[in-house]
Amino acid sequence: MYFAMKCLGNENEEKINEIASESDRWKFLYDIAKTYGFEGVHIGSNVGVELYVEEYQLDLNNIPDYFEDLKLTLHLGGHDRFTCEKDCEIFDKKLENAFKTAIKYKMHDISIHPPVDAEGCFTPDKRKISEEYFDKTIAKWEKESLRSNISLSLESHDYGKYFLFDGLHEYARFIDKHPDLGVLIDITHNYYSNCSEDDIINIIRQKNVKGLHISDALHDVDIRKGTHLAIGDGKIDFSKLLKHFKDIPNLYGALEIVADNDGIGKSLNALKNIVSEV
Helix, strand or coil, X not given: CEEEECCCCHHHHHHHCCXXXXXXXXXXXXHHHHHHCXXXXXXXXXXXXXXXXXXXXXXXXXXXXXXXXCEEEEECCCEECCCCHHXXXXXXXXXXXXXXXXXXXXXXXXXXXXXXXXXXXXXXXXXXXXXXXXXXXXXXXXXXXXXXXXXXXXXXXCCCCCECCCCHHHHHHHHHHCCCCEEEEEHHXXXXXXXXXXXXXXXXXXXXXXXXXXXXXXXXXXXXXXXXXXXXXXXCCHHHHHHHXXXXXXCEXXXXXXXXXXXXXXXXXXXXXXXXXX
């Protein structure tokens, strides 16, 4: 298992947006990863926002050669719920471009969110239609991931109102239909939606796990205050979780923490200490 940088730290996010040159922004990103001691970079996005592309103004066709000494993975943004063939075509194009980028830069995983309804209007009927289209489309890209030797992973968001899957069991049911599809466990969101550490382990650990989105969480508070916390600011038992996943070959743990620079560094060090002890 290795740890990858996704979030930079609040101060670094402010600084990167003040740098005029794209090449200098890439160098700044690389230097941050090295300073923290990350082994890789999870070139990421949030739901609806291409973080590195839109926020940091980085062209993914311009990743410098010196990034070769870091392990790279690509995380795509949100995809609206599938309602027709046109939605499948849009998704196809997004993944076609993603695989071109991943092949060019020797990335080993591309991860995606389940279809999302940003207005929180997923109903059982809408989920059924969306899953039928998504199911058909994802099967094509499963085959491409095997051909290119780049895993394609689906993040384990399980808020039925907003995402395709209403609970972690529903997510696991879909994964069982696609055994070559990788699993990206979003620990903070699964815990926040009342999955215990044991639930996450028992429901998902035998699946094709490729990555973890790592941040701490709390129950019974507003989602903005209860997710994406620095390690130690929430209640998750990471020693229990990492014990079951740390020996998976090439597994990445991407820090998805909203915190200041110091919080990112302390979280990474805490995780490294946990892994060394379990």
